Amino acid sequence: MSTFRATARRxxxxxxxxxxxxxxxxxxxxxxxVVLGNTVDAIVSNADSxxxxxLAAALIGVGVAADLIDAYAGAAxxxxxxxxxxxRLVGHVLAVGPHGGRRLDTGDLVSRVSGNAAEAAQAGPSVVAVVAAVLPPVGSLVLLALIDLWLAVAFLAGLVLVAVILRVFTRQTAEVVSAYLRAQGRIAGRLSESLAGVRTIAAAGTVELEERRVLEHLPELHRQGVRSWRVLSRSSAQAAVVGPLVLVAVLATGGVALSAGRISPGELFAASQYAVIGAGLGGLTGMFGRLARSKAGAARVGEVxxxxxxxxxxxxxxEGTGRLEFRGVxxxxxxVPLLDGVDLVVPGGSTVAVVGPSGAGKSVLTAVAARLCDPDEGTVLLDGVPLDxxxxxxxxxxxxxxxxxxVLVGATVADAIGSRWSPEQVEAAARATYSHDFVSRLPHRYATPLTDAPMSGGELQRLGLARAWRAERLLVLDDATSSLDTVTEMRIGQTLIGDGGRTRLVVTHRASTAARADLVVWLAGGRVRAVGTHEQLRDEPDYREVFG
Incomplete structure (x- = not known):
């Protein structure tokens, strides 16, 4: 089922x-x-009007009530x-994970969740509105045929012209709106990137360059916006010409029929009212435009x-202590292979340092180990069970x-460490990662809102460590101590070494961390070059170059 139909059914x-x-x-x-026509005939013939x-007043009341219900129900x-x-979109984006969602920029995703979702939500009401807008002219055609066949023929000729205009308008509007939303999404994506790196941009003095980069697609956005207005104005102008022509044609045909005695004055009045409905067919462009925008929004939501x-x-x-095994990963x-046929066994309960030059595949290895992404080939097992x-x-x-x-998430510092943990568990994790001291100095300690808790890079890393600390089998640290001072890094390293109940996989650029590990996995070009202790590997010149 398409996203448009699913949204309409919702x-x-x-x-x-x-x-x-x-x-x-x-x-x-x-x-x-018809009622007003009979009223006219009654007045002309001195009958009871x-x-x-x-009845006319009652019909007007029904119309007003219908409009009120439509406005309320449509908005709700x-x-x-x-x-x-x-x-649904937010849940799906989070379920896709960090690697699956990389095909779409963050800003573009926000644009789809906020703006495009609201457009797509118009699916059901827009379909009802289009059907409701088509019924009056069709009904007018039938009723005109009952009054006089030639009146219906004159009216039908105008309907055909309007149908052609609406068909062209809908097709062109769908194309333009889709292109407009794509350009809007590209701008939003680049703006999101710039906001994330605003300090770097300011420090580098490249504000004007970045502004040009973000707004590179603005001319395309402007061009598609102008196109949409041209399509709308052209269709509206055509409909504005056709509408009065329908009215004139029906009135002229009705005048001939009246003079020939085929219809009464009241029927001519009714025919003129139905012709007025035909003259207002240009308003259908707004209905079909709404439908086209809803389809375009649903298409972008569907891509997510x-x-x-x-x-x-x-x-x-x-039962186990976190034995980790890579089989042909x-x-x-x-x-481009980021990891290439990696076969590796990490003993349970050990501390293993992962080292290598930039681009060696260290972060990819840890992402696969934590199942933040799945390998294209091969299997990763934890205590003998495939992660998937x-x-x-x-x-x-x-x-x-x-x-x-x-990135800390949650309302307070305690939430950032563990939103589902007890206060005792939160504090224990903070103490283990040497976060407790600086958290205790915050205005409300662990209840301090994150917005009121300015932190250094090292303090952020310690809270990140505390959040991961309660892992029972495998603790994956992707360069997670790089911003810590040497003393704190050493203390946490000693805590890790003494914690023998689980496996610790640590990406590091520090020789001291590698020296404290039980094993070192040396990566190069996406492959395991060697596995051993720091003492065994440090005689290799290329290994020593990894640490500068």
Whole structure:
């Protein structure tokens, strides 16, 4: 099922209500000219016209009530569908994971979740609105045929012209809106990148250069915006010409029919009202434009929902201390291998340093070990169980990750360490990573809002370590101590070495950290060049160059 249809169906019970209100409004609109025509005939013939006037007033009341219901139900439907769609998008983006979502820029994703989701949420109401907008002219055609066949022929000629205009308008609008949203997404993506690196840009003095880079697609955005206005103005102008022509044609044909005695003055009045409905067909361009924007928004939302999420199995781990095994693991970026046929066994309960020059594949190795990405070939096992066969809870309970530039999430410092942990568990993790001292100096200690807790790079890293500390089988540290001072780094390193109940996989550029590890995995060009202790490997000149 397409995203557009799925979103339209999500509107649920609101759509029948919108449909019923639209039908009631259409029927009252179509019945009113007949009632008013009979009123005219009653007045001309000195008959009782009060009952016709009362019926006309009732029909007007029905039309007003239908408009009110349509406005309320439409707004509620779009609001509810937008909330559902955004919730689904956010959940899916998080389920896709860091590597699966790299095909779309962060800013572009935000644009799709915020703006495009709201456009897509118009799917159900826009379909109802288009159908409701088409019913009056079709009904007018039928009723004109009942009054006089030639009136219907004159009206139909105008309808054909309007149908051609609307078809061209809808096709061109869909193309333009899609191109506009793509350009908007590119700008949002680049703006997000710039905001993330605003300090670097300011320090490098490249503000003007970065501004030009971010706004590179602005001319394209402007061009597509101008195109959309041209399409709309051209279609509106054509419809504005066709509408009065329909009115003139029906009135002229009706005048001939009246003079020939085929219709009464009241029927001519009713025919003129139906012709007025035909003259207002140009307003359909707005309805079809709304439908085109909704389809374009749904298409961009669908591109996100089509990304494959990370799949989890249903297994749990047996007893063990975190034995990690790589079997023929290969990871590619396009055609470039980042890891190439890696075979490696990390003993359970050991501290293993991963070293190598830039681009050797260290971060990719740790990402695969923590299942932040899956290998293109091969398997990674933890205590004999393939990672992709573990259930989500078992995997994330067993494996913890800390990074060189952690991003803290949550409302408070305690949330950033462990939102589901008890205060005792939060403090224990903070003490183990030497975070407790600086957290204790904050205004509200662990309850301090993150926005009120300015921290250095080293303090951020220590909180990142604390967040990962409770991993039961495997602790993956991707250069997670690079910003720590030497004394703190050594203390944490000693704590890691003394924690023998789980495996520690540590990416490092420091010889002192490698020296304290039980084993060193030396990577080069995406392959394991050697495995041994620091003492065994340091006689190699290339190995010593890794540490500068």
């Amino acid at each position: 509107a649920g019970s609101w759509l029948p209500l919108l449909g019923l209100s639209a039908l009631a409004g259409t029927l009252s609109l179509l019945a009113l000219p 009060l009952r016709w006037l009362a 439907c779009v609001a509810g569908t937008t909330a559902w769609l955004r919730d 929902l089509d990304l494959d999420p990370v799949r989890h199995g249903g297994r749990t781990l047996p 290969t990871v590619r970026a396009g055609d 066969e573990l259930c989500h809870e078992a995997l994330r309970t067993a494996v913890g990750c800390a990074f060189d530039r952690p």
